[in-house]
Amino acid sequence: MPGQPQAAPVKGFFTDTTLCIGCKACEVACKQWNQLPDDGFLFTGMSYDNTAHLGASTWRHVAFIERPAPLHPQNEGAFSWLFSSDVCKHCARAGCLEACPTGAIIRTEFGSVYVQPDVCNGCGYCIVSCPFGVIDRREEDGRAWKCTLCYDRLRADMQPACAKSCPTESIQFGNLEDLRKQARERVEKLHSQGMREAYLYGESAASQPGTEGLHAFFLLVDKPEVYNLPPDPIVPTKTVKDAWTAMAAGALGIALAALGAAFFAHKNGAQS
Amino acid sequence: MSTVRYKTSPDPVSTDGRDIDRKIAELAGEAADQQASGAAGKHIEKQAGTWTQLPQPHAADPTYYDRPLLNESVWGWAIPTYYYVGGLAGASLALGAALELQHAAKFDRLIRRCHWIGFLGCCVSGALLVYDLGKPQRFLNMLRVFRPTSPMNVGAWILSGTSGASAAAFFFRQAGYAAGLFGMALATYTGVLVSNTAVPLWNASRKVLPVLFAASAVTSAGSLFELFDQDEDEARVTRAFGSVGKLAEIAASVIAEQHASQVARVGRPFQRGFSGFLWRTAAVLTAGSVVMNLLPRPTRGKRLASGILGTVGSLLMRFALEQAGNASARDPRASFHSQREPLAQ
Numbered sequence A: 001m002p003g004q005p006q007a008a009p010v011k012g013f014f015t016d017t018t019l020c021i022g023c024k025a026c027e028v029a030c031k032q033w034n035q036l037p038d039d040g041f042l043f044t045g046m047s048y049d050n051t052a053h054l055g056a057s058t059w060r061h062v063a064f065i066e067r068p069a070p071l072h073p074q075n076e077g078a079f080s081w082l083f084s085s086d087v088c089k090h091c092a093r094a095g096c097l098e099a100c101p102t103g104a105i106i107r108t109e110f111g112s113v114y115v116q117p118d119v120c121n122g123c124g125y126c127i128v129s130c131p132f133g134v135i136d137r138r139e140e141d142g143r144a145w146k147c148t149l150c151y152d153r154l155r156a157d158m159q160p161a162c163a164k165s166c167p168t169e170s171i172q173f174g175n176l177e178d179l180r181k182q183a184r185e186r187v188e189k190l191h192s193q194g195m196r197e198a199y200l201y202g203e204s205a206a207s208q209p210g211t212e213g214l215h216a217f218f219l220l221v222d223k224p225e226v227y228n229l230p231p232d233p234i235v236p237t238k239t240v241k242d243a244w245t246a247m248a249a250g251a252l253g254i255a256l257a258a259l260g261a262a263f264f265a266h267k268n269g270a271q272s
Numbered sequence B: 001m002s003t004v005r006y007k008t009s010p011d012p013v014s015t016d017g018r019d020i021d022r023k024i025a026e027l028a029g030e031a032a033d034q035q036a037s038g039a040a041g042k043h044i045e046k047q048a049g050t051w052t053q054l055p056q057p058h059a060a061d062p063t064y065y066d067r068p069l070l071n072e073s074v075w076g077w078a079i080p081t082y083y084y085v086g087g088l089a090g091a092s093l094a095l096g097a098a099l100e101l102q103h104a105a106k107f108d109r110l111i112r113r114c115h116w117i118g119f120l121g122c123c124v125s126g127a128l129l130v131y132d133l134g135k136p137q138r139f140l141n142m143l144r145v146f147r148p149t150s151p152m153n154v155g156a157w158i159l160s161g162t163s164g165a166s167a168a169a170f171f172f173r174q175a176g177y178a179a180g181l182f183g184m185a186l187a188t189y190t191g192v193l194v195s196n197t198a199v200p201l202w203n204a205s206r207k208v209l210p211v212l213f214a215a216s217a218v219t220s221a222g223s224l225f226e227l228f229d230q231d232e233d234e235a236r237v238t239r240a241f242g243s244v245g246k247l248a249e250i251a252a253s254v255i256a257e258q259h260a261s262q263v264a265r266v267g268r269p270f271q272r273g274f275s276g277f278l279w280r281t282a283a284v285l286t287a288g289s290v291v292m293n294l295l296p297r298p299t300r301g302k303r304l305a306s307g308i309l310g311t312v313g314s315l316l317m318r319f320a321l322e323q324a325g326n327a328s329a330r331d332p333r334a335s336f337h338s339q340r341e342p343l344a345q
């Protein structure tokens, strides 16, 4: 692609939700490193999750799922905990990037998706174009914000703050290719240990054709919906041809209506 | 910008929500210049809402505490209003160009009106769009790139082109033809803009929305002209133009609803709640308007009634669509079901 910086190996996250203990160190580390303001202190009543959702000032969000189903090796009978730290997926085909009319959203040399705050004019189109509900606009600020994959840290050869702070290595950062390999091995290991439910979410274009794969992918043990992840997301531009075709038909319709009305009135009207 | 917290404590603090002591720390992080008042994030609060009923775990059809999957659009009243005004301007310019082709002096006044409505519509459209931006002073950034994957970017160019051509038409009548062509694009690209989103209801009706927007634009133009003083020839043009638009608008809205309702959960906001109410009301008003057009023996009273009903109807349709889309974005099951039950086509 023209204008794209010379590619370093593509970087990404592998979030292994079976290792997450719900400590929210990633949420805190992200807020601190990026100097994000709070977004209000809300008591949601949803388990221990008072963060609720990713947004303009929340770039990591830990979901707490209290599930009325058993999970090996949690010995809680018909109950199990699931935790998952959600983040921008840095999609290979990113809805936000393709929708942005100002070119504020770019693909960096690390393959991540980055919003340039000095360009964004806050039109809000990216917000409705992200199939994961990640990017959002802060009202007082007027611009759209999301995870930067710690672009500043990557430039300084450091790993993102969330991965650095994760005490269980539930969040792993690295070269996407290596992460994919590790993740597949991890799934095999879990399967051999009896956790047959384990699978990878969005690790490749083959498993998630709608986004052509995520640069931040997940290991899950239940349906994606349980974690508030879409089961089969599709970047809107994959189907937009239908709408452009309909637009051509609509424009033609206007032309016919206008020509028809003018012609009809001219023929039937008083002579001039 | 900051607010004071812990007001009643002996040591109240003034914070912008970062709790960073500026005497010892420097603001240099990626989000350091994100403006924050320190007040609770209204958006998150609005999204989280209050439960009226505890969400029950549902093994076959799960959600995350019934919370939205998507972030709902942040567009305010200005955007659906713009769909209306842009459509009105575009369809007027198209009508102006078609009349020009007839080379009949009796249409001169109507053509001038078409150009005026087109030009003023473009000005109002620009103002509405700039007003809705989070950073209005940066509106020109829309034109710093050309990006065909973004219908909003394409639209910014279309609106610029239409404005220019409609202004030029005051000086050279030939420019009216160019304005007419641009106008057709202006009236329809907004349908592509809403279709090209992850919002389940908008995306599911993508094959119809641009046609619906085209029809509604013709309705808007036809109806507005009916409110002016018109001679018999002019009235004949606008009545024919408007009633075609109105019939097409009603048909397209029925088909759009059918497309969205192929997955029951996706089409629901068309039938229920506030958005459903607006959607039905819009259709009834438009139908009323076309009845006024088709009644025998046209009178001035019927013409005015038709103009008012058609104008309110098409404006309301834009708002209904906006509300319905937002409602479907708030419903996680709308996205989940539409992705689980891929349409058999």
Ligand code: SF4
Binding pocket: A088, A089, A090, A091, A094, A095, A096, A097, A113, A129, A130, A131, A132, A133, A134, A135, A146
């Ligand atoms: S998850 Fe959303 S915000 Fe992140 S890259 Fe993909 S489309 Fe953009």
Ligand code: SF4
Binding pocket: A099, A100, A101, A102, A103, A104, A105, A115, A119, A120, A121, A122, A123, A124, A125, A126, A127, A143, A144
């Ligand atoms: S809000 Fe900003 S980043 Fe998002 S699409 Fe608009 S200009 Fe691009």
